[in-house]
Amino acid sequence: MAVTIKHVAEAAGVSVSTVSYALNNSGAVSQEKRLRVLEAAKMLGYVPNGMAKSLKTKKNGFIGYFAFSLYGVVYGEVLRGIENEMERQNQEMIAAKCGPMQDITHISRLLRERMVDGAIIFSDAIPDEVLISLADASCPVVVMDRDLYTPHISAVLVDNKSSAFRVGEYIRNLGFRRVACLTGPGFDGKQRMAGFREAVEAFDLELPEDWCLVGHWQEDTAYEETIKFIRKGNRPEVIFAHNDEMAMGCIRALKDMLIRVPEDVSVIGMDDIAASTMFTPSLTTVHRPLYEMGEMAARTLLDMMRGGPSSKFILPTALIQRESCIKQWAV
Amino acid sequence: MAVTIKHVAEAAGVSVSTVSYALNNSGAVSQEKRLRVLEAAKMLGYVPNGMAKSLKTKKNGFIGYFAFSLYGVVYGEVLRGIENEMERQNQEMIAAKCGPMQDITHISRLLRERMVDGAIIFSDAIPDEVLISLADASCPVVVMDRDLYTPHISAVLVDNKSSAFRVGEYIRNLGFRRVACLTGPGFDGKQRMAGFREAVEAFDLELPEDWCLVGHWQEDTAYEETIKFIRKGNRPEVIFAHNDEMAMGCIRALKDMLIRVPEDVSVIGMDDIAASTMFTPSLTTVHRPLYEMGEMAARTLLDMMRGGPSSKFILPTALIQRESCIKQWAV
DNA sequence: TTGTATGCGTTATCAA
DNA sequence: TTGATAACGCATACAA
Numbered sequence: 001m002a003v004t005i006k007h008v009a010e011a012a013g014v015s016v017s018t019v020s021y022a023l024n025n026s027g028a029v030s031q032e033k034r035l036r037v038l039e040a041a042k043m044l045g046y047v048p049n050g051m052a053k054s055l056k057t058k059k060n061g062f063i064g065y066f067a068f069s070l071y072g073v074v075y076g077e078v079l080r081g082i083e084n085e086m087e088r089q090n091q092e093m094i095a096a097k098c099g100p101m102q103d104i105t106h107i108s109r110l111l112r113e114r115m116v117d118g119a120i121i122f123s124d125a126i127p128d129e130v131l132i133s134l135a136d137a138s139c140p141v142v143v144m145d146r147d148l149y150t151p152h153i154s155a156v157l158v159d160n161k162s163s164a165f166r167v168g169e170y171i172r173n174l175g176f177r178r179v180a181c182l183t184g185p186g187f188d189g190k191q192r193m194a195g196f197r198e199a200v201e202a203f204d205l206e207l208p209e210d211w212c213l214v215g216h217w218q219e220d221t222a223y224e225e226t227i228k229f230i231r232k233g234n235r236p237e238v239i240f241a242h243n244d245e246m247a248m249g250c251i252r253a254l255k256d257m258l259i260r261v262p263e264d265v266s267v268i269g270m271d272d273i274a275a276s277t278m279f280t281p282s283l284t285t286v287h288r289p290l291y292e293m294g295e296m297a298a299r300t301l302l303d304m305m306r307g308g309p310s311s312k313f314i315l316p317t318a319l320i321q322r323e324s325c326i327k328q329w330a331v
Numbered sequence: 332m333a334v335t336i337k338h339v340a341e342a343a344g345v346s347v348s349t350v351s352y353a354l355n356n357s358g359a360v361s362q363e364k365r366l367r368v369l370e371a372a373k374m375l376g377y378v379p380n381g382m383a384k385s386l387k388t389k390k391n392g393f394i395g396y397f398a399f400s401l402y403g404v405v406y407g408e409v410l411r412g413i414e415n416e417m418e419r420q421n422q423e424m425i426a427a428k429c430g431p432m433q434d435i436t437h438i439s440r441l442l443r444e445r446m447v448d449g450a451i452i453f454s455d456a457i458p459d460e461v462l463i464s465l466a467d468a469s470c471p472v473v474v475m476d477r478d479l480y481t482p483h484i485s486a487v488l489v490d491n492k493s494s495a496f497r498v499g500e501y502i503r504n505l506g507f508r509r510v511a512c513l514t515g516p517g518f519d520g521k522q523r524m525a526g527f528r529e530a531v532e533a534f535d536l537e538l539p540e541d542w543c544l545v546g547h548w549q550e551d552t553a554y555e556e557t558i559k560f561i562r563k564g565n566r567p568e569v570i571f572a573h574n575d576e577m578a579m580g581c582i583r584a585l586k587d588m589l590i591r592v593p594e595d596v597s598v599i600g601m602d603d604i605a606a607s608t609m610f611t612p613s614l615t616t617v618h619r620p621l622y623e624m625g626e627m628a629a630r631t632l633l634d635m636m637r638g639g640p641s642s643k644f645i646l647p648t649a650l651i652q653r654e655s656c657i658k659q660w661a662v
Numbered sequence: 663t664t665g666t667a668t669g670c671g672t673t674a675t676c677a678a
Numbered sequence: 679t680t681g682a683t684a685a686c687g688c689a690t691a692c693a694a
Contacts, residue, residue, distance in 0.1 A: 002445070004671055015681040020673060027674090028679060045464075050444030051391070052671035055382040055686050061440075070414065070426060071407030079402045083428060094425040094441070095401060097414060109392075110425075113381030114333075248609065278579070280611045335687055346665045351689055358690085359663060383687035386670050 003044045012040035023048070054114070058138065063091060063301060064116035066098035066107050068123035073245070073273040074290060078122060078144065081294020089302050098123040114139065118305050120297045121146075124187050140304035142297045145188060147312075154310040156297045160188055161195035163286050163317040164242075167268055168199020170319055171238055174327045176266070177204075180211040180229070180236035182222055182246050189214075192242045192270070211236060215246050222249030230257050236265060238325065244269035244276045244285055251281070251324065266325035281323035289315050334375045343371035354379070385445075389469065394422060394632060395447035397429035397438050399454035404576070404604040405621060409453060409475065412625020420633050429454040445470065449636050451628045452477075455518045471635035473628045476519060478643075485641040487628045491519055492526035494617050494648040495573075498599055499530020501650055502569055505658045507597070508535075511542040511560070511567035513553055513577050520545075523573045523601070542567060546577050553580030561588050567596060569656065575600035575607045575616055582612070582655065597656035612654035620646050 005023075009016045014033055021027035022037035029037075040046075054060040065082055069075050079095065086093050098107045098121070108126065110116055111134050121131065122144040135141040135152040142154045149155050171179060181196060183189045193212070200207045213229055215221035222241060226249065241247035247269030251261050259265055261281055269276060269285035276283035296313055304310060336354075340347045345364055352358035353368040360368075371377075385391040396413055400406050410426065417424050429438045429452070439457065441447055442465050452462065453475040466472040466483040473485045480486050502510060512527060514520045524543070531538045544560055546552035553572060557580065572578035578600030582592050592598055592612055600607060600616035607614035627644055635641060 002671095005673095006671080016672085017674080017681060017683090018679085021680090024673085030679060033680085047440075047443045049386075049671050050440065050446050051382050051386040052686090053444075053673080055380070055386055055671080055688090056673045058686085060382075070401065071410045076402030076407060083401065092427075092440075094427045096423075096425045109378075109381060109423075112378045115381050252609070275606060275609075278583070278606075278610070333687095336689095337687080347688080348666080348690075349664060352664090355689080361663060364664085380687050383670090384689080386672090386687080387689050389670085 002049070003046050004049065005046070007044055008037065008041045008046050011044060012036045058114060059117050060115060061092055062116050063093045063118040063120070063305075064110055065093055065095040065120045066110075066123060066126075067095070067121075068097075068099055068125065070095055070097050073275065074243070074271055075122065077273070077290035078294040078297075081291040081296075082120060082298045083294075085295045085298035085302075089298075091298075091302060098125050100125060108134070111139070118142075118301050120144065120301055122297075137307075140301060140310070142301045142304075144293060144297055149310065149312045151310055152304070154297075154300045154304060155312045156293050156300065156315070157313070158288050158293070158315050158317050160191040161198075163270070163288075164192040164195030164240075165199045165202075166317075166319060167240055167270075167286060168196050168203055168205060171240070171268070172199075172203035172205060174238075174266075174325070176237040178206045178235075178237045180213065180234070180239045181207065182213045182215055182225065182239060182241040182250055184215055184217040184242055184246070189242060196240060215249070217243055217246060219245045219249035219252070222246035223253045226250045226253035227257065230254070230259065238266040238268065240268045240270075242270050244271045244273045244283055247283055247285065247324070248275070248279055251279075262324050262326045268325050272320055276322070279324075284322045284325035285320055287318045287320050289317070333380065334377050335380065336377070338375055339368060339372045339377050342375060343367040389445060390448050391446060392423055393447050394424045394449040394451070394636075395441055396424055396426040396451045397441075397454060397457075398426070398452075399428075399430055399456065401426055401428050404606065405574070405602055406453065408604070408621035409625040409628075412622040412627075413451060413629045414625075416626045416629035416633075420629075422629075422633060429456050431456060439465070442470070449473075449632050451475065451632055453628075468638075471632060471641070473632045473635075475624060475628055480641065480643045482641055483635070485628075485631045485635060486643045487624050487631065487646070488644070489619050489624070489646050489648050491522035492529075494601070494619075495523040495526030495571075496530045496533075497648075497650060498571055498601075498617060499527050499534055499536060502571070502599070503530075503534035503536060505569075505597075505656070507568045509537045509566075509568045511544065511565070511570045512538060513544045513546055513556065513570060513572040513581055515546055515548040515573055515577070520573060527571060546580070548574055548577060550576045550580035550583070553577035554584045557581045557584035558588065561585070561590065569597040569599065571599045571601075573601050575602045575604045575614055578614055578616065578655070579606070579610055582610075593655050593657040599656050603651055607653070610655075615653045615656035616651055618649045618651050620648070 005016050005019050009019045019037050022029045022034045067075050118140050120142045140152045145157050183193050213225040215225050241250050247267050254261050269283045272285045272287035276285050336347050336350050340350045350368050353360045353365045398406050449471050451473045471483045476488050514524050544556040546556050572581050578598050585592050600614045603616045603618035
């Protein structure tokens with residue numbers, strides 16, 4: 001059985017309330033008793049019980065980061081940004097996976113049962129309505145990559161749609177026309193697809209319906225899709241993969257089928273993860289400021305927890321030219 | 332104010348205990364009242380308060396994963412293994428960073444205040460004694476990459492020392508003699524260094540004292556160290572980097588200094604992270620079963636939580652031959 | 663089958 | 679400056 005405040009009180013020969021005061025520096029306690037309490041606490045190895053404390057105070061000192069996945073380069077980079085800012089402001093945090101629908105009951109427990117004082121959500125598994133009903137002044141929320149903005153919910157996102165549109169523009173300016181897409185499921189995929197389709201329309205590119213490949217954002221699924229695609233005899237001039245990992249899988253597949261990148265086919269990625277520089281060929285891609293997004297989300301959340309207003313940040317993206325995509329002819 | 336069991340009781344016209352029984356399927360409740368309670372609970376949007384519940388039951392349904400870092404390829408892979416097993420067994424979990432000494436008070440809070448029902452620790456920031464004092468039947472612990480084994484602490488590790496020794500043996504068999512090392516801080520680094528030194532001794536390799544470079548396990552620090560090292564005019568036949576990320580940084584540096592890998596200098600890594608296949612040249616490295624370590628740790632913890640005994644698993648490593656290290660001459 | 667009452671370990675209110 | 683004591687929301691032994 002753990003040692004409680006009661007034991008400390010007994011050992012120090014004072015009442016429990018005095019112990020509580022002394023330990024929390026609240027109330028006025030005589031120097032003498034304070035010392036006695038502190039000593040007794042240390043001697044007994046007293047550690048406050050977080051559960052009991054939270055039950056009273058309705059605060060527990062942790063903020064939660066709930067992401068679709070905890071590992072992986074993209075989520076990792078965001079997490080790094082969050083962690084750094086949290087550390088800087090001396091705020092403790094816990095992270096939990098918040099993946100496919102089936103297990104959001106688990107996560108919403110953490111939120112609904114007030115086991116965190118605030119939350120950053122980077123997952124579309126929790127519907128807007130639920131988030132809206134959960135967030136309030138005593139538990140503000142920041143959503144990432146999602147356009148949800150209320151008095152107690154802030155948003156940090158990039159404009160996926162216009163980023164994808166600019167990729168289309170870039171492709172046109174390089175003189176390409178016949179283009180394929182490699183997208184993925186979820187909100188992000190839809191937006192990027194929408195933006196790119198607009199560009200296809202606007203710049204008179206050619207994107208046949210069955211040239212929109214769908215992977216699962218991972219290297220291997222992109223590899224498989226690309227192999228199948230090329231086997232059918234398709235030969236696009238350029239492939240726009242909606243994230244870098246899929247761009248890499250795509251390039252690996254092309255290489256394996258003896259198609260040179262970028263000489264025969266160009267490939268453009270998105271995200272600008274660390275590996276995209278080291279990859280051969282290095283990836284032309286759209287930089288998403290993942291680290292900064294994390295930092296910003298953390299900063300905003302902490303600000304809201306101090307009573308600050310909610311806000312909505314749309315961070316800029318930038319097209320980074322590297323080796324995987326080269327100009328064919330000028331217009 | 333959140334809706335409590337009391338409100339539900341009132342709405343359903345029964346006592347709080349009946350509500351508790353009905354909601355937890357404990358005790359015997361008439362079908363009629365059970366239905367009334369369930370309906371009232373749903374209508375009011377009742378969610379049990381985790382804090383209060385835990386305060387009573389001394390359980391809270393979460394296990395904790397405390398790692399030196401939450402992101403990064405190595406920790407990510409371990410986390411993936413843990414997560415999968417937890418999901419399979421339907422166990423919820425939270426993760427928290429457990430980095431340098433300064434913030435272990437934060438983490439041990441989660442442990443000591445019993446905010447988790449069990450823990451997996453992958454960090455040497457929490458000293459053995461602390462862990463020993465914290466772990467008990469109601470909160471078992473699994474440590475990773477660390478040799479600590481008590482009735483309530485299990486260990487999952489690989490034999491770093493003998494793995495490093497075998498790298499030395501391999502190097503000798505390839506006909507190399509003059510070798511450099513690129514290690515990192517902490518327990519792992521020490522062990523790998525020790526094992527490798529034994530091999531140097533046993534196989535009569537040559538490892539000058541100032542050829543033991545020390546990085547921080549990251550790509551960039553390895554890059555810098557290697558540049559400095561080569562600038563001094565040193566030319567080893569082979570460099571043993573104690574993890575893959577440093578091996579990559581090392582190779583990048585060599586390339587930048589127009590030294591070919593493996594033609595001029597061979598490089599061996601450790602871990603066998605996913606990127607080591609894709610890297611050019613692909614990495615000769617020691618495979619550490621990171622995913623399996625995670626899985627095993629999770630499985631063991633859950634088993635202990637069900638009353639099973641503690642255990643110690645030493646998982647095998649394997650040297651994977653790829654492109655970054657080639658034979659110079661046979662012995 | 664149901665309700666009453668107690669306690670989990672704290673904090674905080676109120677007297678003393 | 680201190681000490682009883684009442685909550686916090688829940689589970690459960692016991693009584694009815």
